[in-house]
Amino acid sequence: MPKETMTPRERWLATLTRKKPDRVPMDFWATSEATKKLMKYLLCNNKREMLEKLHVDFVVEVKPLYLGPHIPKNHDKFQCKYKKVQYGEGVYEECVFHPLAEFTSVEEIERNYTWPNPDWLDYSNIKDQLKGYEMYPIVGGYYEPFLIYKRLRGEEQAYMDMAKNPEIVHYCLDKLFHLGYEDIRRILENIPGKVMLSYVAEDMGAQNDLLYSPAHIQEFLIPRMKQIIELVHQAGVFVFHHNDGSIRRILPDLISAGIDILNPIQWRCKGMDRKELKKKFGDKVIFHGGMDNQETLPFGTVKEVKKEVLDNLRILGEGGGYILAPCHNIQAVSPPENIVAVYETCYRNAWT
Numbered sequence: 077m078p079k080e081t082m083t084p085r086e087r088w089l090a091t092l093t094r095k096k097p098d099r100v101p102m103d104f105w106a107t108s109e110a111t112k113k114l115m116k117y118l119l120c121n122n123k124r125e126m127l128e129k130l131h132v133d134f135v136v137e138v139k140p141l142y143l144g145p146h147i148p149k150n151h152d153k154f155q156c157k158y159k160k161v162q163y164g165e166g167v168y169e170e171c172v173f174h175p176l177a178e179f180t181s182v183e184e185i186e187r188n189y190t191w192p193n194p195d196w197l198d199y200s201n202i203k204d205q206l207k208g209y210e211m212y213p214i215v216g217g218y219y220e221p222f223l224i225y226k227r228l229r230g231e232e233q234a235y236m237d238m239a240k241n242p243e244i245v246h247y248c249l250d251k252l253f254h255l256g257y258e259d260i261r262r263i264l265e266n267i268p269g270k271v272m273l274s275y276v277a278e279d280m281g282a283q284n285d286l287l288y289s290p291a292h293i294q295e296f297l298i299p300r301m302k303q304i305i306e307l308v309h310q311a312g313v314f315v316f317h318h319n320d321g322s323i324r325r326i327l328p329d330l331i332s333a334g335i336d337i338l339n340p341i342q343w344r345c346k347g348m349d350r351k352e353l354k355k356k357f358g359d360k361v362i363f364h365g366g367m368d369n370q371e372t373l374p375f376g377t378v379k380e381v382k383k384e385v386l387d388n389l390r391i392l393g394e395g396g397g398y399i400l401a402p403c404h405n406i407q408a409v410s411p412p413e414n415i416v417a418v419y420e421t422c423y424r425n426a427w428t
Contacts (some may be wrong), residue, residue: 078099078370081098084101084133084134084212087099088272091399096310096396096428100400102423104406105340106407113412118416130423137215137217138271154175157171157172174227182244187269194254194262196199200265202266219276220279221252222296223278224252235287264308271313274308275316279319280317280321280323284345286321301333305335320342322413324346327386331361336363338357338362340401343403350388350392354392363398364398365399366398366400368384369410378414378417381421385422402418
């Protein structure tokens with residue numbers, strides 16, 4: 077086995093800048109239940125020990141400390157309420173109260189709702205969060221406004237608003253833009269030169285096509301996204317863009333907006349063929365993901381998992397520009413031996 081000559085941070089940076097890393101970087105996304113099962117399987121005492129054992133080039137997220145008004149139990153700072161829902165082997169939190177659902181105008185919202193304030197967050201502790209993780213890539217800042225909008229209005233109403241209440245959508249997205257912009261700006265200012273990635277996301281795709289029309293994406297989402305991307309790029313930071321599902325139709329617009337990394341490459345979705353994506357966009361964006369957790373990881377054999385790793389290295393990794401990771405959070409139903417097979421196979425075959 078060749079000897080590693082780069083730290084995880086150096087390996088990510090080489091990949092992002094189109095230089096040659098010692099090997100293809102690997103990342104890890106999983107639910108807490110899946111992580112605990114894997115830790116037990118590998119006889120590890122904590123998550124970091126597990127990731128280092130698998131040679132994962134994991135990303136470390138820094139966050140400000142919340143110091144704002146008291147938040148009631150099971151709520152968030154937007155006044156959305158959540159309920160824990162059992163799905164068999166784990167738990168998800170689902171939003172069950174949407175604080176803006178009943179309002180019919182911008183004026184009603186202004187009269188009856190208090191938006192969070194950026195000053196509710198304390199950024200002075202962020203530098204301390206880096207201690208012990210200097211050799212790993214750092215992600216700071218999170219922007220996914222329509223996800224929050226759906227929680228504020230309710231998912232069905234949020235989609236209807238794009239056609240019936242565009243003024244409410246624009247008003248709320250402007251508020252969420254301000255919060256996201258300030259959050260990223262303050263993180264980058266507090267630890268200059270330390271952040272490698274900022275998370276700029278929006279789920280636009282379903283299994284077979286987009287969730288919204290390209291026209292609505294262009295009207296409501298991309299213009300604000302561009303301003304966030306410009307802020308991130310001005311600090312010399314890369315934009316990590318998460319976008320589930322079948323997004324092929326809007327991908328050229330996202331690349332034009334300035335995204336640097338595309339996650340999660342759900343290649344089983346319509347239009348997301350890996351070879352076509354690599355041929356068309358491989359010189360324009362870094363691919364992150366590619367390990368299918370709809371079928372292969374939960375239900376495939378170890379042999380099938382290994383084959384998919386090799387396929388991803390061959391297709392998405394050709395000529396560089398690829399970070400191997402699951403297509404989304406690995407679920408608890410995925411056998412630990414399948415997960416181990418991902419990282420062991422990649423580690424054996426990813427040397428450049």
